[in-house]
């Protein structure tokens with residue numbers, strides 16, 4: 001099946017079309033961030049401007065479309081520039097960890113023996129530690145900051161891909177077309193790239209889509225737990241963190257500070273949901289039993 | 292007499308059977324157990340036997356798609372088993388394989404041009420893309436496929452056409468020997484003859500040598516010069532095709548022959564029906580491996596293994612009856 005056909009079918013499916021539209025919307029927001037929310041100076045565009053020094057969140061008003069969060073941070077600005085952060089975390093973390101997973105899984109399965117034994121032991125060790133705890137501990141050791149969050153997420157995020165890739169490669173490697181290529185005298189690199197990876201990349205891709213969604217949630221959770229981006233950095237997790245002390249509302253009105261929670265919450269949820277919808281549709285398209 | 296292009300001497304391939312948490316080897320599947328034969332330049336040697344008797348394993352071990360447990364394979368006098376990786380890659384140009392399953396043997400994500408062009412790329416047989424595609428076109432025409440198919444994917448073809456693509460791929464390196472592993476048994480009966488005829492035409496045109504694997508004698512009858520019969524990892528008979536059909540010596544060959552439907556209905560034939568199933572190659576029967584099913588078995592059969600030896604003018608067989 002070819003890319004064009006896959007895309008057509010993604011668009012035909014209502015749920016994945018919804019997902020695609022939402023993702024496209026976020027892409028546009030990220031691309032046009034400098035126009036939607038012009039920074040005061042291009043160097044520190046990711047620093048959320050403050051409307052003043054007031055601690056209490058203030059509701060949406062003229063000039064502050066989404067209101068201001070704790071510390072008078074502009075929620076609209078934080079959300080717009082935070083979109084870029086969300087993509088950066090998603091693409092870099094999922095991209096790098098998938099790459100490591102693909103390399104380790106492929107080498108393990110293709111060469112087998114001691115190499116396989118070695119890599120799978122390491123994978124087991126990494127898998128035995130709960131992901132969030134491990135990421136938190138490592139970020140604490142490395143220090144606060146988004147780069148360190150990403151390092152931690154990559155360090156503990158490749159094992160699922162490695163295992164998936166390994167099982168895929170084990171299956172494909174015994175296919176007759178691979179044997180045919182060996183019989184023709186093909187090099188290992190050629191066999192791995194042209195025949196093996198080309199035929200087992202889709203499940204990994206599906207998994208990557210799913211992880212794009214959950215990675216943003218994980219990164220937000222780390223921010224919420226206090227090991228994420230530094231205060232004032234445009235990041236959705238940060239925006240949720242600002243809401244931490246105001247979630248319960250106040251002065252007789254439980255919904256008084258709704259905008260501090262609902263706005264970043266909705267963005268994170270939509271972002272995550274969309275990737276999952278696309279991933280799901282992708283899986284259905286590629287499942288030969290459903291075709 | 293022509294030279295031997297391929298010589299197989301005492302070839303063995305055992306697959307370990309692993310069990311338990313420590314994955315210890317507890318037994319071996321004796322898929323190929325000490326077989327010897329030769330293929331002469333320009334001939335077609337048919338290799339026949341029931342499913343699971345080790346035909347594919349023999350073919351793949353010769354090509355070192357599987358590493359042999361023991362024995363040697365001489366190709367043009369050179370021991371293939373001793374070649375290093377680089378030498379092996381070079382010699383692969385001379386020996387090719389056609390697979391049984393026309394679906395599994397073509398990469399579903401490659402176009403026909405890339406599949407047939409792959410051998411050219413691997414061995415740098417074309418200077419540039421244009422020359423490569425010209426060559427691919429030529430090879431496709433030789434197997435009866437038009438150039439208009441070049442940019443299609445395997446799933447757009449029928450089984451017969453796919454098998455032609457597989458043949459084209461093997462031909463692209465201009466090999467001397469082709470091991471055809473049941474190349475037509477997955478095809479519709481109507482297409483089988485076409486592909487067999489194609490293989491015969493190509494043999495004449497390119498002076499190819501075939502090791503043609505099949506699970507019954509009817510296909511082999513058409514294409515082979517000589518026939519080797521295999522049973523449970525061992526060769527039981529090997530001779531000229533005409534001689535085999537006229538004078539089958541081994542009881543197993545006799546039963547296979549009796550299973551071929553007779554073209555002339557007036558010639559009645561008693562079909563020899565074998566009792567029982569093929570025993571497991573993990574724990575093959577003692578003595579003659581065929582003895583539990585052999586209608587002619589007698590005293591020495593379960594205890595002593597019959598020797599595979601010549602009984603006059605290139606007719607080899609392994610059966611105690613012949614020594615009486």
Ligand SMILES: Nc1ncnc2c1ncn2[C@@H]1O[C@H](COP(=O)(O)OP(=O)(O)OP(=O)(O)O)[C@@H](O)[C@H]1O
Nearest residue numbers: 306320322341342343344345346347348349506572
């Ligand atoms: N990779 C493997 N590991 C373990 N056992 C194997 C392996 N490949 C083949 N065998 C076993 O070796 C024996 C011979 O198999 P082989 O495929 O050579 O038979 P065959 O004669 O080609 O049969 P068919 O007509 O079904 O193709 C069988 O018992 C099979 O189960």
Ligand code: SF4
Nearest residue numbers: 579582585592610611
């Ligand atoms: S050796 Fe005995 S069992 Fe084997 S084929 Fe001959 S007669 Fe039959």
Ligand SMILES: [Mg+2]
Nearest residue numbers: 346347348472
């Ligand atoms: Mg076979």
